[in-house]
Amino acid sequence: MLRRVSAKHIYICSPSSAVRDKAAVRRGIKRLQALGHDVEVDPDAFTSHMRFAGDDATRLAAIHRAASSGADIVVTTRGGYGLTRLLPAIRYPLLKKAVDKGTQFVGLSDFTALNCALFAQAKATSWQGPAVGEDLGAEEPDEIMLDCFEDLVEGRGEGSGWRLPAAEAQSRFREARGVLWGGNLAIIASLVGTPWLPKVRGGILFLEDVGEHPYRIERMLTQLLHAGVLAQQKAILLGQFTNWRPVPHHDKGFKMATVVAWLRSQVKIPVLTDLPFGHVPTKVLLPFGVPVHLAVDGRDAYVVWGHRH
Amino acid sequence: MLRRVSAKHIYICSPSSAVRDKAAVRRGIKRLQALGHDVEVDPDAFTSHMRFAGDDATRLAAIHRAASSGADIVVTTRGGYGLTRLLPAIRYPLLKKAVDKGTQFVGLSDFTALNCALFAQAKATSWQGPAVGEDLGAEEPDEIMLDCFEDLVEGRGEGSGWRLPAAEAQSRFREARGVLWGGNLAIIASLVGTPWLPKVRGGILFLEDVGEHPYRIERMLTQLLHAGVLAQQKAILLGQFTNWRPVPHHDKGFKMATVVAWLRSQVKIPVLTDLPFGHVPTKVLLPFGVPVHLAVDGRDAYVVWGHRH
Missing domain, CATH: 3.40.50.10740 (Murein tetrapeptidase LD-carboxypeptidase, N-terminal domain)
Structure with missing residues (x-):
């Protein structure tokens, strides 16, 4: 390298x-x-x-x-x-x-x-x-x-692209512009109600987490939902939610896909998944607080922030 | 029985x-x-x-x-x-x-x-x-x-008493009156910033949790601290924080007592521990939203809510 x-x-x-x-x-x-x-x-x-x-x-x-x-x-x-x-x-x-x-x-x-x-x-x-x-x-x-x-x-990064799951290519969503922000869901949820959570209106919010069972992911998303954070965004990008342990004999089919489906039922904005970001080796860099253009073309999604230098 | x-x-x-x-x-x-x-x-x-x-x-x-x-x-x-x-x-x-x-x-x-x-x-x-x-x-x-x-x-419950750790008997705190409220810390933290968290001023807040490492307890307390919730209380009563797993070779002495000491350094109100409440067999019943009298006499602490009927 x-x-x-x-x-x-x-x-x-x-x-x-x-x-x-x-x-x-x-x-x-x-x-x-x-x-x-x-x-x-x-x-x-x-x-x-x-x-x-x-x-x-x-x-x-x-x-x-x-x-x-x-x-x-x-x-x-x-x-x-x-x-x-x-x-x-x-x-x-x-x-x-x-x-x-x-x-x-x-x-x-x-x-x-x-x-x-x-x-x-x-x-x-x-x-x-x-x-x-x-x-x-x-x-x-x-x-x-x-x-x-x-x-x-x-100083030449202009954006990142990734491949959406086949089902998400069916969506009518094509593009949105807004300030990109996000990161670790547990941290963002823990800042709700404090002076440290930015009030981003018309934003594009990306989220990832590690070691959190989907029911906890859902509870944290519920906090962002009930606090009005999600309603102010134009799109939600879900990264990787890894390294959590299922609870056999209790989950009974409750998994990350259940949470994503529930989230989509709660918000009117697109929820795109598979963003290559999180506690995984393959991760892109994403600017925080920068206006971006989010575009979907078939199964291809792009976040473009243009030249910063 | x-x-x-x-x-x-x-x-x-x-x-x-x-x-x-x-x-x-x-x-x-x-x-x-x-x-x-x-x-x-x-x-x-x-x-x-x-x-x-x-x-x-x-x-x-x-x-x-x-x-x-x-x-x-x-x-x-x-x-x-x-x-x-x-x-x-x-x-x-x-x-x-x-x-x-x-x-x-x-x-x-x-x-x-x-x-x-x-x-x-x-x-x-x-x-x-x-x-x-x-x-x-x-x-x-x-x-x-x-x-x-x-x-x-x-309908004859009038209050609950418990034994404080010896060190807490040294405190100059004697009594406070306020609305008792609280419960599971993870749930209360997850309601911050939403319409479902009551705004209790001059309250007495009790907290417990299960299966949460002390660093997570501390992060949740930090949310209540930074959101201004703790500053509005007259006292904090910590119940039982049980069934969490230490991380050997990483905690290096970081434990619940560390979190309690840190909490005391952050707030000006008394933080009493050992309240018999939480995910443990021995638990008292505690009213939520009811004015109580909290009193400390040596190592004995009492929460008294008087006759409700």
Whole structure:
């Protein structure tokens, strides 16, 4: 995967859980260096305090160092848990200034809390995309994920496309325009009613989750539904909902497809599935807070955000 | 446990998950009958539709039948999942009318959604208390739980007391008065931002949960904190948080006590623990939406709601 790319300043930090698979993060760092990048690793990237990558003050300082680093791209070692409790203490104007100067923050899972708060508090855009440990540092990183990351690095990403299930090609939906936002459903649901959930009207909302039984997915979607969040969107894109355990002898046919069918019965907007995003190797990068054009042509779906540079 | 009690009309229904342990529910029914009560079992109490005790229309009809039954007490077979998605369709004025005529709705876990919505929509009070299957139908029902249930039946319940951990006796907190409300934390968190969460100012909030790792408990408490719910309370009572699995080699000392300490650092109100309520055999009954007097004397804590009849 050695390609000639413009060398960029990439800052790696740990705002959430402590790194346990240090080898994977080191592989990710080496891979980025091998691509010619100037990789700066936050001094507390490998710090551990209980489940966290350092106590609150440590992780907060890491986020602010990342914002002050002048890096082109800030990526995280991993997700996990820890950002929601930091949200009131983050210096959003500092991060907004970094974004305005060209720093692009990238992350997923727990990082969704920062994507949301940044946009809610400062209208600053960011990215949902790979983490260093699980994705960039995988023994055999996914090609699509790497290509998308390179597109980001090169500033040439214009959108993502994916293949819809056959049944969804039947829909009359053709296109919509709106602000793309979303990420981890559990995090987004946990921000409802707080100042950290952006109020996106006419948006296109994408969602993914890991380790959550479909009944919990449904309960979280119900919260977004009853809080009026879904009614304000133009479309919902469902990514991958993985690694949950069925409850034999109790589910009796209740599964993710049941939840998707129920969701469609509750909203008047298109619900597209199979978006290649989530806790899976093959993931695209998706901008958060950016106007996009969503289009469907047969079984092909596209999200296009045009040139950002 | 045969005591002479006034015979009451007890209605049993299933608003949430399907009953799988039918023997336990049947034992509970027989136990109530042996106590001399007139037990009416909803025709769909044992119905099963996927995970649910019947589809939405079936469970909704059961709730409305219970409200129209004229029963003194409505209890549920079990909790599980299913009430949140019914909330917009429940006829609150019908339930309010039943409550005004003396029907007391009792339940826990998923039932918290109904406790909350009833109070938010109609200012109708209800109870957090045992379910028929797991509690009243246990092979050896807990004596305290049964005594509390009898107190409810007899209309003589005046409050509950429990023993605080030694460290909490040191606190300077002595007493508070406010509206008692609460129940399952996951359900309450999932109602934030929706019309079904009551806005209780100056309240006393009790919380319990099952099968949720402390980091998830903390994330849910963070939602209540950031949504401003906790700041409006006079005290928080933590019940039992049970049946969660530690994550070896990652928690590194992060446990429920960590979460309780963190919560205390975030709020200015007393946080009392060890309330005997939750997914445990020994549980008291607690009124929802009723003014109570909370008092602490050494290691003894009391919640007193006085005579309701």
